[in-house]
Amino acid sequence: xxxxxxxxxxxxxxxxxxxxxxxxxxxxxxxxxxxxxxxxxxxxxxxxxxxxxxxxxxxxxxxxxxxxxxxxxxxxxxxxxxxxxxxxxxxxxxxxxxxxxxxxxxxxxxxxxxxxx
Numbered sequence: 001x002x003x004x005x006x007x008x009x010x011x012x013x014x015x016x017x018x019x020x021x022x023x024x025x026x027x028x029x030x031x032x033x034x035x036x037x038x039x040x041x042x043x044x045x046x047x048x049x050x051x052x053x054x055x056x057x058x059x060x061x062x063x064x065x066x067x068x069x070x071x072x073x074x075x076x077x078x079x080x081x082x083x084x085x086x087x088x089x090x091x092x093x094x095x096x097x098x099x100x101x102x103x104x105x106x107x108x109x110x111x112x113x114x115x116x117x
Contacts, residue, residue, distance in 0.1 A: 002026040002106045006095055009111030016115070017083045022095030022108050024076040033098045034071050034078035038091035038113075045094070049080060063089075085115045 008020040024031065032053050039045040049069035050058045057069055068081040078095055095108040 002028065002097070002102065004095055004097065004106055004108035006093070006108040006111040009093060009113045011114045011116065012085055014085060014087055014115055014117050016085050017081070018085065018113060020080040020082070020093055020095075020111060020113075022078045022097075024097055024106070027102075028076050029099065029101045031071075031073075031076060031097050031099050034069075035096040035098075036069060036078070036080045037094045037096055038089075039094070039110075040088075040091040043091075048093070051078065082113070085113075087115045087117045089113060090115050 003025050004022055006022045008018060010018060012018055033050060035050045036048040037045050038048050048060050048063055049067055051069045051071050059067060066084045071078045090113060092110040092112050094110045096105050098105040
């Protein structure tokens with residue numbers, strides 16, 4: 001079993017920054033992919049950013065140049081640095097981690113990010 005604990009959400013004005021953190025614990029050997037998703041009210045959950053074990057990254061077009069995903073393998077943690085935040089970034093943000101060792105992905109509990117205009 002794997003547990004994910006997220007932190008770092010909150011209320012920020014447009015143009016501001018937040019840093020989300022997600023730490024995994026439990027039965028972990030290696031984590032192949034770590035991702036951040038978000039879900040706004042009435043919207044489908046969407047993929048925001050991905051970082052693989054080889055540290056390659058990928059971003060949704062809507063956040064490119066503003067968000068940066070990173071990971072600390074020693075801590076089994078993934079981070080999302082969010083700069084130049086916009087009201088449309090308001091959503092619940094979820095971390096997601098996948099390992100071939102588990103054969104499945106696990107989700108964090110979600111953290112609310114609210115950007116005021």
